[in-house]
Amino acid sequence: MIKATDSRNIxxxxxxxxxxxxxxxFNLYRYSHLKDGKSTEFIPVFVYYVPEEGTAKxxxxxxxxxxxxxxKLQSYxxxxxxxxxxxxxxxxxxxxxxxxxxxxxxxxxxxxxxEIKPKKRAGCRGGWVKVLPV
Numbered sequence: 001m002i003k004a005t006d007s008r009n010i011x012x013x014x015x016x017x018x019x020x021x022x023x024x025x026f027n028l029y030r031y032s033h034l035k036d037g038k039s040t041e042f043i044p045v046f047v048y049y050v051p052e053e054g055t056a057k058x059x060x061x062x063x064x065x066x067x068x069x070x071x072k073l074q075s076y077x078x079x080x081x082x083x084x085x086x087x088x089x090x091x092x093x094x095x096x097x098x099x100x101x102x103x104x105x106x107x108x109x110x111x112x113x114x115e116i117k118p119k120k121r122a123g124c125r126g127g128w129v130k131v132l133p134v
Contacts, residue, residue, distance in 0.1 A: 012097060015047075016089035022053040024062040026069055028078060031097055043101060044078050046070060047092065048085045 006018060012031070019025055027049065030042035048066060050059060070080060082100055086092050 012092065012094050015092060019049050019089050022051055022055070024048070024050045024054055024058050026062070026066070028073060028080070031101070033094070033098060035102065043082070044080045045082045045084065045097065046073070046080045048083075049089055050085060050087055052087050 009030075010018065012029070015027070015029065019027075025048075027047040029045045029047050031045050032042050033040055048062070050062060070083070073080065082097075084092070084097075084100065
């Protein structure tokens with residue numbers, strides 16, 4: 001059974017405020033943005049939020065259900081284009097999402113490569129981001 005807790009249109013910057021701090025969540029986010037100055041259609045993005053502060057039970061239960069959940073969404077007609085996992089939703093930004101959908105030319109990036117570390121916030125260890133096949 002799929003239970004929607006919210007279905008309003010929100011910006012990507014508002015998503016972290018909608019998530020509980022210590023409970024994993026599945027999110028189907030419809031990403032609308034500008035590309036080359038033109039508005040695009042909504043791009044369905046599956047976001048799995050698994051906070052490091054979550055219980056061991058919830059951290060193990062949610063991953064087991066991801067594939068079934070995605071198949072159920074697809075049976076309802078959701079054409080999911082991207083699947084992401086975050087441990088800290090503050091790491092999920094407009095820039096990260098845009099870059100996952102439209103990857104930059106990697107050869108140019110490799111020329112000026114620098115290690116990018118997540119920002120540290122008081123009391124936080126930093127998060128991780130995974131991009132997974134749909």
